[in-house]
Amino acid sequence: MRILIVEDEPGIYNFLKQGLEEESYAVDIAEEGKKGLHLALSGDYDLLLLDWMVPGMSGIEICRQFRKEFKDTPVIFLTAKDTVDETIFGLQAGANDYIKKPFHFEELLERIKVQLRPKSGEHSIFKLGNITLNTTTHQVLKAEEVISLTQKEFALLEYLMRNKGIVCRRSRIIESVWDIHFEYNTGVIDVYINALRKKLKLGEDENYIQTVRGVGYVAKEI
């Protein structure tokens, strides 16, 4: 597995390079933004580690450009900032995960493994209109705004978004999201659909979660 690190501080990239090579990843370094993007676009890499701030071109811009070509290669941001405003753009640019400096190497390694594990098929980012859902960071954005959801709300939205365009019957939802088999005579789903619509502020014009009478619900871009 080949990893590209775009980072200008030698202290950090040497530490990462050594650690990752011990885990038998092939690691390349780019100390400058444009060179980083150029290397990334060569398509030789299975994963990108991008520093937030690098000379020449911001990590975000690299990510955005890279995403146009490579839709499935995971991108992880290394960021010193944990302010909401900043990470939003990272996720919108198509990052799969981010980790705050300073971080434990073990934790980064875990996250890299998570991203590389599925490799085929499994996506971690789903889009529905102007809604973005990221399964690894467990975050949801509507346009530029972070929407705070509870576990169950998130799980339900994830299920609907994974099945975008497909009508989800109540029984399936209950099985997948609530892990209840036989007996689906409960009203929980409705309550949570209600909560989602409220938190996501889905009005008439943005009716992304539609009711299918007698069956269930669909996530649709109108």
Added chain:
Amino acid sequence: MRILIVEDEPGIYNFLKQGLEEESYAVDIAEEGKKGLHLALSGDYDLLLLDWMVPGMSGIEICRQFRKEFKDTPVIFLTAKDTVDETIFGLQAGANDYIKKPFHFEELLERIKVQLRPKSGEHSIFKLGNITLNTTTHQVLKAEEVISLTQKEFALLEYLMRNKGIVCRRSRIIESVWDIHFEYNTGVIDVYINALRKKLKLGEDENYIQTVRGVGYVAKEI
């Protein structure tokens, strides 16, 4: 797959026989208790459907006798009574599930499928001292008493009992029961262990859930 039905009412057993044969199960009927037990002990069956009350010998007694010989063959009770007292003995006698009359055929079919699915390995009943836990009915007994547990309490107890005798580290428990990966700096487990010990009334003499300092917990028969 071969199913034995022990039931004396022709109305019921004909209905069942026809429905199950349409689902391509091979079905035999015993209208009387002793004959039922005799057939069951022949070992020709993959699943038993026992009526609560049959002439000659009670379903419970058949179940108990049958269990001595066949530990892994699932037994489902058909019962008109849903009083706690009655079902207790059914579960204690080693039944895997029960269904109350009148029932929908679909539901019975589902339960039969659930019982036949794992077939190899997977058990649905776990014992720990005088505690019995049944994963399909989601019931827990201590001696003769039904212990009412919440979802999470049940899930934690199930995990510990599935790993009887093995020390379970907190991180594993959090992963399996709570589905949380990385970050296990939460105190939930302790709180639930506490709740379990209380509800199960585990005193000094019955310390079935033991603390392993610095690591986690074990379920042990002292």
Added chain:
DNA sequence: TTTGTACCATGAGAATTTTAATTGTAGAAG
């Protein structure tokens, strides 16, 4: 069009689950 019925939306309250703070205790170090 009107009426009826079954299904869905919504809100409030109950139960469960989680967090967080305090108290207690085992085992190590002195």
Added chain:
DNA sequence: CTTCTACAATTAAAATTCTCATGGTACAAA
């Protein structure tokens, strides 16, 4: 044997999740 410290037990309160009751609305039948 004492003291200290890190971990576990316990409790209370906050947050989430679920249930239940009410009101609304789509669709079918008259």
